[in-house]
Amino acid sequence: NAGVTQTPKFRILKIGQSMTLQCTQDMNHNYMYWYRQDPGMGLKLIYYSVGAGITDKGEVPNGYNVSRSTTEDFPLRLELAAPSQTSVYFCASSYTGYAGYNEQFFGPGTRLTVL
């Protein structure tokens, strides 16, 4: 199993550009998440999905969009990039099959700089 994979590893955007961060998991997990980590801080939840076709906002969703057409993939779309979106983005997945169980596994991250 490759686990959770993310592409690209690094990206520099100009203000106003758009891009999609890719995330794929091969563990047949039902839940998937997108987080951002600003320097010196913990992770904050952007969006999450409890299954294909179902997504919802997390703590910091403004400026982002997601879709989940398959169990494996959960892309994050940035529209009109702003310097405030400079961060490291992590995708995670978990199998939440019964109440209270939610061990999350993380991808390697995408480091995004908006100039």
Add this chain to the structure above:
Amino acid sequence: GIQVEQSPPDLILQEGANSTLRCNFSDSVNNLQWFHQNPWGQLINLFYIPSGTKQNGRLSATTVATERYSLLYISSSQTTDSGVYFCAVDLLIQGAQKLVFGQGTRLTINP
């Protein structure tokens, strides 16, 4: 919302020393995870521990859910233990289970 506080924020030790990292949380939680973020930024699962004690080599963790805290013990520290240690509590929010992270403890192990 729930508050997750980790202490100390920074810890500098010599190789071979032992350390205890603490995670306090302000409300009842379903579960708790400990992660190590290595100097390359990768998040590594250490423990998934709703209560009780677990051990994995030189690392162990204890969660006392009724008193709303968890402890991570690192014995005989090695330079490869350096990095940031995060605890994250697992909550059921609006029908979905989510993690809320603390700010982390930055551990530096000097040779």
